[in-house]
Amino acid sequence: MNFNILTLFMLINYLSANFIYKDSSKNHFSTAINGVVENYFNKHNERFDIISAAENEFHFDEIVNGIMKTTNQTVRITELLPDEGPIIAINESTIFLFENDDVFISYLHFIRFSTNKRNIHILFFVPNMTTTTFFLINKKLGIPCLRLNSFLVKVKGKLVLKSFSRFSQPNCRTQKLKAINYFSETNLKWSSSQFFLDKIDNFQGCEIIFGGFFRFPTAYGELQENKTIKITGYHVDLINIIAPYANYTVKISFSKRRLRKRRFDVFISPPLLLHHVQKRHHFNMPTQAIHYESVRTIVPPGESYTSFEKLLLAFDKPVCNLIIITFALAFIVIIILRFCPRFIREFVIGRNVKEPALNVIIAFFGLGQTILPRRNFARFLLIMFILYSLIIRTAYQGKSFEFLQKDMKRKGVQTVKDLYDKNYTIYSVKSLQTEWKTADIIKQ
Known part of the structure; x- marks a missing residue:
């Protein structure tokens, strides 16, 4: 009697443990998918679809209910029937929930993916999917719109997200199934924030x-x-x-x-x-093709300089600054010599020169000197300054004459930003407004 009770107790314990394990596994599936929805689908999609088979023995009610509680986006739920004839068009990001790959493959032939949409995300939850099925599905999804797709599978008792990597070392011409994220059943969290493998993000060298x-x-x-x-x-x-x-x-x-x-x-x-x-x-192919077309912007030239303004353009700003510094040094020396002993002033300027500042101005403009200094050193300084002034005057007169012969204009706008900053009125043909209506220059 005691032996029968013990046997019955062990049987009940085994069955309850097995039921708890299955229920726990189902909870982990639901939590894992909810994590993907919460951390990715909610951030990158305004709406998405959930598709499963009505004949699934594995109950997905808890998973679907968990998704509906997690997301705040628009969700369309579709249950496929074995004898359903019409083609199912997938034009939004989709979560596929199937019990095994045999069931999924049986429905795959009448599922069509729209090529009009870009950046569609596909999450496949088929727990016991085989490698052959992976490649069959990947071949089926080899169209431009399906940029990102991942498979949630169970590997050695652990939930893993996998995706195909087209370029991987050492053989860059072989497609490989790559694990991109792991779900921890202890912490009930994904190991990283990557849920899809971007095909053009990293080509692995x-x-x-x-x-x-x-x-x-x-x-x-x-x-x-x-x-x-x-x-x-x-x-x-x-x-x-x-x-x-x-x-x-x-x-x-x-x-x-x-x-x-x-x-x-x-x-x-x-x-x-x-x-x-x-x-x-x-x-x-990325989310959309790179397309460019040159837009030629025609802007009016800058305003013409007046004749008086051209007289001020002969020298660049650094040259003008050096000329001003030369004059400033000459006048500073003259002022300092006024406070120096008389013999020093006469040695530098000359005994008979009473207005040295006026002599500097006369020498610069090439006028005749009324009073010349008698000392040799003073005469040497005066001759050097006259030669310097002659060179400056000749260069200025030649450049000014050249500028006066030209129709010189001010610098026009160089960038589109200049058009905005200076409030230009922009005219364009209607076809350009239609084709480039999202461009900033057309909005302006």
Whole structure:
């Protein structure tokens, strides 16, 4: 009797422990997904979808209820039926909840992802997903709009977020499934704030092959001094500028004509992509294509200088400052000599010179000296100053004559900011207003 009671007690204990374990595991799933919604979906999406299968044996009610309590965004919940015929169009960020990969694959054939939206985030929760299913789904999602997707799976009893990395060392041409975040069942928190692997954020130092066509000014060959040809241009400069930030090395493979056997990672020329280029190009495509078009702004020239203003433009500001300093030193010396002994003043200025300041002005303008100093040193100083003044006057007269012959204008606006600061009225054609309506210059 006691043995039967003990056996029954052990059986009840085992069943209750197993039920608690399953219930706890379900709670961990719910908490993990709620963490992704709270820390990422709420911040990056105004609305998102939740899609699951009606035949799931694993109950997702608690997970869905937890998400609805966590988020403040608009959520659309869809339960798929096995015999449902219409195609399900996915055009928002979506959370897929499926019991296993077999169930998910059975529904995958009538799920279509919209190519009109950009920056869609996809979170797959399929606990026991196999590696084969990973690659099958990744192939299905190899379209430009699905920039970010992650898989929440259970690995060795732990919840892990995984995503595909297109470029990873040591083989940069092999797609790899990479763990990007771990959920702690002890602290009930994710180990980091990264929930999706950005495809173009870090290329892991891999070599990226850029293809395109030579077309000035976007890409063209420039002959160097050492007789080699360097490929440069707007597109090439942009590629090289981004390289250190995106952590990739550049390989340029441009050509003058379309070559069908070349393979590129990124094709940046306007003509249509070749068939074999599309797959790699789509994988690396960012949220939207980089498009630019030159907008030519025509502004009126600056105002013309008046004749009087041209007389003041012969010398640059530093030259004018040096001339002023020379005059200032001359007058300071004359003032100091007034307080010096008489023999010093006569040695420097001359005994017969009564108005030395007036002599300085007369010498500078090239007028005749009425009284010349008698001492040799005083005469030497006067001759040096006359030569200095002659050089300055000649340079000034020549430059002033040149300026008077020209139609010189003031410096016009150099940047768009100058247009704003000086309150210019901007006129543009209607087509430009429509195409560039979000640009600051059009708003102004």
